[in-house]
Amino acid sequence: MADSTPPPLHGPSSKEKKYDRQLRLWAASGQQALEDSHVLLVNSAGPGVVGVETLKNLVLPGIGHFTIVDPATVSEDDLGVNFFLDEESLGQSRAKRCYELLEELNPDVEGHYIAESIENLLEKPDFLSPYTLILLVAPIPARLIDIICRTAHQTGTPVFYIHSVGFYAHFSLLLPSAFPIVDTHPDPASTTDLRLLEPWPELSALVEEKARNLDNLSDYEHGHVPYVLLLLYYLERWKKEHNGQVPQNYKQKSEFRELVRKGARTNNPEGGEENFDEAIGAVLKSLHPSKLSSAAMEVFEAEECQNITKDSQTFWVIAAAIRKFYLDHKATPLPGAVPDMKAQSADYIKLQNVYKTRARADFHEVLQTVRTIEKNLGRTTSVDEKEVEAFCKGAAFVKLIRGRPFHIAGSKAGINWGHRAKFAYQALQDPSSLLPMYLGLLAVDTYHAESVDKPLDESSLLSYTSSLVDNLEREAAAAGSSTQDVDLTEAKTQVSQVVQELIRHDGAELHNISALAGGMIAQEVIKVITRQYIPIDNTCLFDGIGSRSSVLRL
């Protein structure tokens, strides 16, 4: 059949077809960001499965490039845990074989490999510059982690630092010191912004047109007045009886709901009207003044937002313009989307248009401000309108993550808990916390600081963990935590169990755990590269024995 049928003249490209299921999550812009990326995987001394599994989950959705650094040659041990190595691979470069088999997964992705140790490679000062994101897999000497993180922090390159040992997995994420996200994909239910308490003239006119004569409408029309208009109509009535005030608190909102309920016609077979039910259901969630989320507030209060310079990133230019809008109007630009509701099609379209028109106007005001800022500062390139539009739509949900260096155990600086000491100390006292696992892994890192070849030694690890605990306690006390009457016996027992578990595995990876961790890490990598959704901040721990995970800000 295929040979006799003329091929379709057109249609989505095969790439679009291949990526169809993921484009529905991060759209073409996210896909483009993935395709522009170049991910570096640094394997040093371990089995290195977790990094390869992570890459697999990035090659499939189509990152642009990847490079594997790994000095090892393939041994029998590898075959049992690494899916991408087969009998033929024995004795060959592990970096090369993994690169070959990974690249097979997706012809759109270009892979590279370097069968050398990262230590040698870092001697070239600009070695890291081609890479847009770095995956560092433990064990790796502390001073190398230190060099990589310092370089990456200067260039704003995100770094993931990863452990996978037996049933344990961990990763920490180093982001640039300002990592703003516009497209956070908030829960659609929470994004509806109808501005019922601040109607504008066009919206009020539509209420006048469609709902003023509510009592005289036919049953059909009455049952099809969009609930947004019903609420606005009853709000006007309420205000007349309440000195122009809208319902203020739960009690008044309940009374208001009763007022709406009484308006529904019940002399029909259904005993009520769907549009009134929708109106009643929306009272509690829609009758509040538009308020900025604390996350968005953080963006507008950021130093970068208040002091725009000639060289500020476009994100901050738009943020500053929206900040001005917010100060002028006590509200963010209207997103303009209207949820589905019971209505006659024509009315619904009218309502949609009223919201859309207003959203357009808000957007143009912001755009105007952006252009003024650009002109005043003499910026040479102008911000893309589409970017401004996207920002306006999501303005109430933008998010700023302040990347912080993660702990590098065994480095000269040692572990410094800083302003997270109180938090970490508290976590240590919580028996369900996975912090003990983190301390165990830090102890292993300390042990490996200079050389990664020695087999683990229990007494050294226990002495490292106990000084980690002591240090944390000291820092927490200095920061004002009460350490008297705190019993850390259970925490210490947990830490020592972790240590024994780590010794039992002695650096061995379990394929299944590394595969799972590879999924978790790749998920966060995708969020970071696409700048969509909110990535974890900044440490994720997984315990495969209890199938538990937790995210800690450390």
Add this chain to the structure above:
Amino acid sequence: MGRDRFPKQSLGSLYSRIKQSRVLMVGAGGIGCELLKNLVLTGFGEVHIIDLDTIDLSNLNRQFLFRHEHIKKSKALVAKETAGRFNPNVKLEAHHANIKDAEFTVDWFKGFNLVFNALDNLDARRHVNKMCLAAEVPLIESGTTGFNGQVQVIQRGKTECYDCTPKQTPKSFPVCTIRSTPSQPIHCIVWAKSYLFTEIFGTSEDDAAEFDHSEDAENAKEIENLRQESQALKAIRDSMGSDEFPRRVFEKVFGDDIKRLRSMEDMWKSRRPPEALDYDRVSQSASGIDPSISVKDQENWNLAENFVVFSDSLRRLSARLRDTQAKVSDGDAPPILSFDKDDVDTLDFVTASANLRSFIFGIGTKSKFDIKQMAGNIIPAIATTNAMTAGLCVLQAFHVMRGDMEKARMVFLTRSTERVISGEPLHAPNPDCPVCGVAQSKLVVDPTRATLNDLVESLLRLELGYGEEFSVNNEVGILYDPDLDDNLPKKLSDLGIKGDSFLTVVDEDDDNPRVNLVLSISEQPLPEDSKPVLLPEKVEVPRKPKAVAPAVEPAPPVANGVAHAPNAADNADLKRKRNASDIGLEDEQIKKRGKVAEETSHAVEEDLVVVEDSGNGAIVIDD
């Protein structure tokens, strides 16, 4: 050293059990590919893979066992071939078949130690759930949608089964809404896909899943009109291939049918009446528009653009169907085309037809990209979620293989940035579950002599061991309970109990009652020397489950029952390396005995985050 080194080191003695196990994986799609890799690398001895699907281009963004050259080949067979290369010690068996086929009997299921569901639809999930319950094989059920995923362990009598909580079924619409009075874009999409497309290119499908016939009776007259309308459309189908074909279809479905609908004035009293389209006028306005407009799948096309795509895709599909027809030899079923969201020709046709209908009824139109999702029940799917979900399946399998259901969890993956993975203890079976909450059996009855007493005394009390307190019911009401024994001497046939009807036996014992027993009656004469009622097969009627903890068999004393040495510092034994048993990877029956009590609480260990429903219903679907 060697291939086994790492898994042996980490899994301890569980590893040898894994090597000897025989497991079944149902579905070789997104989760399936990941799962098969993990099973093979973990060293499961024998893995059977079953999937009836073939490989599509849109699978390749996550189903990594497949390559471009495998498109259109069997998923099960290719998965076996690809994965097999990576561990020659594992025996792989592939079945390119439907798990619902008769050959996969309960006995066949019994041949596995564990079954993994990696499916994409409710129907097959339910089937495997039922079979695993019947075969008493533990099942690990999983699914994903977008960033969300879920893993559930199911074991008969010990945990909830898949059907213990109601599942949303795909949405359906009354026939008249779709055919006569659409008011939303989805109504027009269903019309285009399940009515127009199938009438022209498929077999007429009155029973498409999207149609809800419960209101047909009230609208008998309109239903009859609609039937005639379909007949007339079938007649037009015969002119497929002629130059006039697109015009004839268009004038029928967007012209005459609409005019007929509009003439039914009652229908439009409270609705906006539809406006028929005029072929000549629309086609004139469309002159100069190139059919390649259909590439713009994110835009909403205008009337003329939809018209162009409609005519063009209709031509493409007609040519395709005629080509196939030409190759069919006599005696074969006539060829048909079926809608496939990934088949551009069919998607173009459905998009344009749905949008043309939306213009007629004054409904908003949708882009091809959106319609693809709505018509194809597309659920976003990515490699990362599948990788996590499959990994969690294997971790749960470890608990099941050790018989340690206390440690097994219902696990959820969410987009939360607080806790990527969260879990809760498994729930006890729902005693009211229609699937796992009852025992079922056939009951052979000799209608000439069987009395209710025969059933109550000799069968239920003597043979099955029921106590004093129970009742026998049929659809009419109670036939017997301890306070109602008048019926005992009566013949079952006199009580209205006929062949193919059902009796339910409800155990009302205060402690440890049995689950309900449903008996399906089969009437046949029995020899004089046999009892007048009998069970053709032995029946076990289990007790109603009480709590989440599994029943604990008395365990032989085990020396090493202590999980963790309390304090590392003063325990010299800790110089040894830890055994796998220390972290609970061995049987710990002694420990378990002490724990049962505390495990019966249903406390949720961590905040339960329920997987978001996808727009159209079924929560956990990956394809």
